[in-house]
Amino acid sequence: MIPASFDYLAPASLADALAALAEHGDDAKVLAGGQSLLPILRMRLNAPEVVIDLGKVSELQGISEDGDTIVIGAMTPYAAVLASAAVSTHAALLSKAVATVADPQIRHRGTIGGALVHADPAGDVGAPILALDADLVIAGAGGATRTVAAADFFEDLFTTAVGDGELLTQIRIPKHTGWGARYEKFVRTAQQWSIVAVAATVRAEAGTIAEARVGLTNMGSTPLRATAVEQALVGQPATDEAVRAACARAADGTNPPSDLNGDADYRRHLVTVLTRRAVLAAAGV
Incomplete structure (x- = not known):
């Protein structure tokens, strides 16, 4: 099927993405890889007026170490998580779970943050993030951030602590080295x-x-x-x-x-x- 028509925005920075989200509000949907959103659009189960694609926001991508913590940008693809020596060494549970996600094509397009915010209870990222006692960083209007523990992030079916006008920016995982x-x-x-x-x-x-x-x-x-x-x-x-x-x-x-x-x-x-x-x-x- 063919989606209903919509305007497409591809901001290049987190600030621009938040501004676009604030401007369009309930009329907008965020594209964070598209593993779940694109089928929904094609079946016309949702028909937003604006789609905001986060694919060009480089500050939301990448994996780094911050002391005893692994930091994963929300727009980091599954494939990058799989390829990360830091993740496989210090958060092996996440690597093993991501390896089971769909197929290589999906793993190169789908993102860890997109999956977490979509919050499908059958998804393969939520349980390991919860078990690893991760913290999730959320940005809102004006770039203000707040940190939510994984235990408080998932609120209900397809519902998370990410509120209107907010975006998930980072997943911070305590190192489980040797586990x-x-x-x-x-x-x-x-x-x-x-x-x-x-x-x-x-x-x-x-x-x-x-x-x-x-x-x-x-x-x-x-x-x-x-x-x-x-x-x-x-x-x-x-x-x-x-x-x-x-x-x-x-x-x-x-x-x-x-x-x-x-x-x-x-x-x-x-x-x-x-x-x-x-x-x-x-x-x-």
């Missing part, structure tokens, strides 16, 4: 959205789990933390028996959807299996 990581994703066909997925990162010492972080994909209207599992894992030996017992609580506090891919009970069972697999792999078992 094992695994992203277990269950799909029926290649390149499909996750039916259920689990993001696990573990720090083990002498065969014992010292710390664990577990994020869940598509187990509710937002990405979720499996806090009961995390707490149960600490101090346990990195063995199948101990991990199995801790991961039995993976579905606690979740509210998974029921759809053609499986009902809620199926997903609750599946997340338990995937969490055990992810934690064992992250712990090196």
Whole structure:
């Protein structure tokens, strides 16, 4: 299908992008790669008067290190995240999750910030960002910025803390150097959205789990933390028996959807299996 007609703006700076957003308000949509927006426009599920393309805003791109933090610009493509030695070394969980996103074409066009703001609960970026305790930097009118913890960023289905007239600018991830990581994703066909997925990162010492972080994909209207599992894992030996017992609580506090891919009970069972697999792999078992 062909989208309805719209005006196209391609600002070259963050200040210009914010000004354009302030000028056009509810009549505008932000294009941050287009992985999700372009299909919506083509199907005419949304018909904005103006599309603001952030692709030329260079200050929103790139990956750097700031002390004990990895800083990723919101317009950084998935492919750049995959190619980053800093990310694979200090935030391996994100690298492993991004590797499962769609296909190479999408990974070269889609951006990490675009995915986070779109906030599809079946998307593969939210859970690892949540598990890694990231902070997200948001810019508003006049360039004023505020920082929101990942735990507070996802508010509801397709809804985040990014408000009207604001843009996500950075993702700041504390370094998890030396942590094992695994992203277990269950799909029926290649390149499909996750039916259920689990993001696990573990720090083990002498065969014992010292710390664990577990994020869940598509187990509710937002990405979720499996806090009961995390707490149960600490101090346990990195063995199948101990991990199995801790991961039995993976579905606690979740509210998974029921759809053609499986009902809620199926997903609750599946997340338990995937969490055990992810934690064992992250712990090196």
